[in-house]
Amino acid sequence: MSVISTVKDPKALKLTVVAQFEASPDQVWAVWEDPRQLERWWGPPTYPATFTRHDFEVGGESRYYMTGPDGDTSRGWWRMFVIEEPRRLEFANGLAGDDGEPVPGVDPMAAHVTIEPMDGGTRMTAESTFVDVAQMDKMLAMGMAEGMTQAVNQIDDLVAAART
Amino acid sequence: MSTCIVSGDTILYNHMVVHQLADPEADRVFRALADATRRDIFERVIQDGLSVSTLASDYEMSFAAVQKHVSVLERAALVTKERHGREQIVRGNLSTLRQAAALLQAFEEIWIGRAKRIAEILGEKGSA
Numbered sequence: 001m002s003v004i005s006t007v008k009d010p011k012a013l014k015l016t017v018v019a020q021f022e023a024s025p026d027q028v029w030a031v032w033e034d035p036r037q038l039e040r041w042w043g044p045p046t047y048p049a050t051f052t053r054h055d056f057e058v059g060g061e062s063r064y065y066m067t068g069p070d071g072d073t074s075r076g077w078w079r080m081f082v083i084e085e086p087r088r089l090e091f092a093n094g095l096a097g098d099d100g101e102p103v104p105g106v107d108p109m110a111a112h113v114t115i116e117p118m119d120g121g122t123r124m125t126a127e128s129t130f131v132d133v134a135q136m137d138k139m140l141a142m143g144m145a146e147g148m149t150q151a152v153n154q155i156d157d158l159v160a161a162a163r164t
Numbered sequence: 165m166s167t168c169i170v171s172g173d174t175i176l177y178n179h180m181v182v183h184q185l186a187d188p189e190a191d192r193v194f195r196a197l198a199d200a201t202r203r204d205i206f207e208r209v210i211q212d213g214l215s216v217s218t219l220a221s222d223y224e225m226s227f228a229a230v231q232k233h234v235s236v237l238e239r240a241a242l243v244t245k246e247r248h249g250r251e252q253i254v255r256g257n258l259s260t261l262r263q264a265a266a267l268l269q270a271f272e273e274i275w276i277g278r279a280k281r282i283a284e285i286l287g288e289k290g291s292a
Contacts, residue, residue: 002280002282002283008268008269009268010197010268011203012203013268014268015268015271015275017272017275017276019282019283021282022283022286022287028282037285040285041281041282041285042278044281132198136268
């Protein structure tokens with residue numbers, strides 16, 4: 001089981017998820033840095049993400065879109081604030097319009113990620129901070145949520161198959 | 165704040181929760197709680213009701229300013245105000261906060277999915 005704990009703080013609009021992986025911090029860092037790896041996990045299998053730009057440096061930006069089962073797409077962007085390989089990553093994650101560029105007047109959410117070595121692997125803490133419910137709702141509407149149950153079941157199946 | 169230790173059970177995603185919150189009412193909840201003083205007021209009136217004047221005496225701001233914060237909380241249905249003689253008693257309304265927590269839960273499930281997929285990717289490399 002990769003996720004070990006989650007903390008939801010509705011008053012601060014903050015979600016903290018702690019996960020452990022049997023891999024080195026460098027390998028965990030790579031799933032963020034390498035856009036080809038990133039797009040394999042950012043969206044669920046039913047809404048996979050495609051990163052068309054991923055300037056993984058301080059001040060750098062990313063552009064991505066997620067494609068739904070009916071071919072519908074929703075677009076987003078990142079702007080990197082902190083990049084301390086392979087320990088710390090902070091970025092803004094916002095909604096983009098049909099042109100792929102940030103929608104003016106819609107605040108991005110903040111993501112803070114820390115990666116630390118531990119016995120037998122690496123601990124990753126991902127903290128998401130939201131501005132208001134309208135923003136959260138729009139981010140959810142991006143399609144990330146739609147395939148959740150399916151995605152989780154799919155992975156559980158894979159894990160079960162790998163064990164037998 | 166709620167902490168949950170994730171078990172290996174399949175996670176069920178509740179669409180209802182998201183739809184319930186996708187309204188201006190829920191938006192008011194989050195805006196109301198975006199301010200530190202209002203969060204503090206809200207926390208203090210969850211257990212027991214307090215009068216506006218009691219609350220006001222604990223903050224370095226005018227009675228009117230505290231009353232304004234209470235009004236914002238009241239509009240978001242986070243607190244109720246009832247008159248007791250000359251006093252107005254402010255009480256916390258927990259069910260509204262529970263609603264707000266539900267939206268965070270949807271994001272929690274997104275991240276649980278992401279972590280599982282990362283583990284999957286890292287696992288492939290380990291076995292390669």
